[in-house]
Amino acid sequence: MVRRVRLWSGLVLLAFVVTHYVNHALGLVGLEALDAGRQAFLWLWRSLPGTLIFYGALLVHMALAFWAIYERRRLAMPPWEAVQLLVGLAIPPLLILHILGNRLAAELLATNDSYIFVLLIYFVFNPVALAKQTTVMLLVWVHACVGLHYWLRLKPLYRRLLPLAYGLAVLIPTVSLTGVMVAGRDVARLAEDPEWLAAATQQLNFPDEQGIALIYAIENGFYLAFAAALVLVLAARPLRSWWQRRHGIVNLTYPDGKRISVVLGTTILEASRGAGIPHASVCGGRGRCSTCRVRIAGGGLEALAAPSEAESRVLGRIGASPNVRLACQTRPNADLEVTPLLPPAPAMREVGPKPGYLQGEEREIAILFADLRDFTSLSEDKLPFDVVFILNRYFAAMGLAVEESGGRVDKFIGDGVMALFGVESDHKRGCVDALSAARRMSERLLEINAALKHDLEQPLRIGIGIHTGAVIVGEMGYGRAVSVTAIGDAVNTASRLEAMTKDLGAQLVVSDPVARIADVDLSAFPLQEIEVRGRARPLEVRVVKNALSLPVAADHRVAPAG
Template sequence: MRLTTGLILLGFIISHFLNHAAGLISLAAMEQGRLYFMAVWRQPLAMVTLYAALLIHLALGLWSLYRRRPLLRVPRWELAQLLLGLTIPFLLVGHVVDTHLAFLATGVDDTYAHLLLTLWRDRPWGALAQTGLLLVAWTHAMIGMHYWLRLKSWYPAAVTPLYTLAVIVPLLALLGFLQGGLQVLALAADPDWLAGYREQIAYPDAEGLARLERMARLGEAIFLGLVILALAARGARRLIREAGGAPLVRFADGTRLRLSPGMTLLAASRLAGRPHASVCGGRGRCSTCRVRIDSGLDNLPAAEAAEQRVLHRVAAPGGVRLACQARPHGDVAFTPLLPPDVDVREALAGGHARSGREQEVAILFADLRGFTKLSENRLPFDTVFLLNRYFAEMGMAVTEAGGRIDKFIGDGVMALFEGEGDPARACRQALTAAASMGGRLAHLNQVLDHDLAEPLRIAIGLHSGPVILGMMGYGAALSATAIGDAVNTASRLESVAKQRDVELVLSDRVAGLAGIDLTAYPGEALEVRGRQTAVPVRLVDRAADLPL
């Protein structure tokens, strides 16, 4: 409901801001744009939808103020969004009264000229308050949009143009509002124009203006009363629940904390001042806050449907809950499963990045042959330059084929190809990358011919099999990688390529899954250390010559 009503209100705001921006053309353009604007938003169905969305969104803001525990120990962006949202009604009431309610209550034609006159000429600080409303409402909306969209896989690529729009739209609206105000002030300097215009729009008399002012003050007082009521309800709830006993939460290091009943485990971490991952802000849209319940699982209510969907998506085992959704009614001990610095990229990985998952992938190892001899008479700078040129070419070959570089090891490369879960596709991607690596290396040798005593040579090993994918390491060395027998085998095949003096050694499994006929290339069964059975392989002199 919060998201849906927020999107409806954002649609209204954007169209309203674009109407403001027409003031950069002329006051007449603003008035013409207003006709189109009203043709959409003052239709009965649109008005009912808009006001319903506004009231529901405000009610949800007050509910959040009542329900959020703790209130202040939350990420700064959450607190900023809440405070901005609670500020909007106090700035908005007067604007609504001046426009639509003035039209309904007094019959005034609430044109742009009328509103601009009111804000820029008749009401002290009116233009400043309207500017504040524009900025506060837009910032509140953009915070919400960002923390919703950043969980979408396409968002990182689109964030720059979206950010540009997020700056340009309110800027144009403010400039149009300023230009329109200056035009109206210039017109109002003529008393005859002012009197005639007010007669034309049925400008309300003193009694009508007083009624509108009372309506504005009443609206502000009602919302202020609701805010005070929500805060008072928080205090009453705490007193009532603490009288009935509060649950005790124990952290992994043995620290204990007594909670106000109804608090979530995520709130417990925040109250204790402990960093706790929560990419979506505790809204149950990601799995980064998940915890293992060490004891007291029976003291948690059963997971609701939304939480169950998230846990199912990450294949969470029994005893794992989302900390932002779990509200203990008795003593509980828990341990967060993800580090507090987990980022959006790992959240988009479906939650498996830290815990690991099994998947069949294609693994490629590549290594420069004789590079130690090649670099021994070079200056360190020249060696780094040469390696970086080589890594750039090999990296582009891998990424363009659909794989990803797992790591660079000295002058070697390890790459993984997941094929979006399809082993056959992963193997085709890996073969394409191997062929491209061979071609790119030949081109690099031509470019650097004047600087190389002998051409660069490469050895590639390629195999496919089930591995465990996950985040492994510690601290700054933590990275996403793969472990398993298939990784060891691929590394061994790369060593064999050096021994047999060929560019590529690949297992028959890769060729079979990829559907490529390599019977024209010599084959053998290799004994690989750690494996009980031999690995059938094919030896390819030039990877670029693969019949893809």
């Protein structure tokens, strides 16, 4: 809720700033265009609804900045977040005189705060204030752009439009400031004429000394109130910690055995940061990116408060299991073991939504192994270049056959291939796809042999083994060598069936469960029984001399029975 209010108040302020800056840019056209633009700007923002919306958003946004400081258990934060917070806090004191001198003076002292009024102040009466106003214009813009960027950065459309966004981020303040400078120079030139200056100051109703003193008194009052609020918030934090310490401390244990103690109410992300433990948090702890997710173990898991609606939504999007929580949203109330699930600086591909199986899931899939027969002896009289060329053609053809059939290549091992089917679909589909892939591999091999007939003394031959069963699927590996793979007895059995093709002189050995689950009639192929570790009964397998003889449907997939 707080996050949403902060976002919407920020968007209102951004709309105000963009319209204001675009108005400034009309200074490039001339003073008349500048004031014509101002009429539209005033119509929008000085109407009663516009005034309530703008000043309401301003107050809420400021109050939420104080709340964010109070809420944090520790002030340790990434540099970009610290800059964003400091810039945000600097803006109100730097901007207050501009607001008082224009809007408030217009309301209280009946000044005509037109562009000429403001430009006379900055370019004629008080040029020092121009530097301050230019600085605050840029700070406001930086603050808005950073906030917007961290809100949108995970959205695919924004990533596609990033060059345009960068262009606008530079173009808008540049054109705006140039408009101000050009218009200011024009006003300064007009003000060289004392008669024009006297008439203008009278017509604009510049405040007298009393009016100016009133503006400065209100400004000082604001500074005092702002400083007091900041001091109160900063003082409230240790008071709260003291209170909570009297009421409880929880211990968090990390995978390397590091144990840290934090006061109740601290989020796991704050605890990591406070203890200097690197912890991914791409969205800066706003509960949007899921990169801070942790697996939780230990007795405190049951004691945790249920995830909020927003956290549940993010966890649901990545298919997280019940013991996975967002570190930035979870406040332990008992001792916990926490394991961050992403590296501290995750790649963007790890940031977006991920299917649950990537985090490790038991699934029933089909596994295919294929291997070139006698390739070692075949390659003995070949140059290394030729061997690599032939192998790459073979890998490309086999990889394509797998992918066209709906599977995913797990890995190439030597001259062999391991592929998984049904990871993203269901069990039956996986078994049908694996059989289809075997058929396609056989087809592709014929094509390669035809294409390379002058380079090969004898045609390439393959052996394929397919089995199905429950395996653990997940993203495994380290660093760049991370990929989706599967482990389990069914994988070993599939590999064993592939090895059997050599002794049986067949191109494909497929376990009977694959045919049964795929609902494909393989009764035309000889049946054999083999002993498999972990199975009480022997495993029945079908021996297929040539995978091209598998039944085929119109879509080139192996045809289910009936």
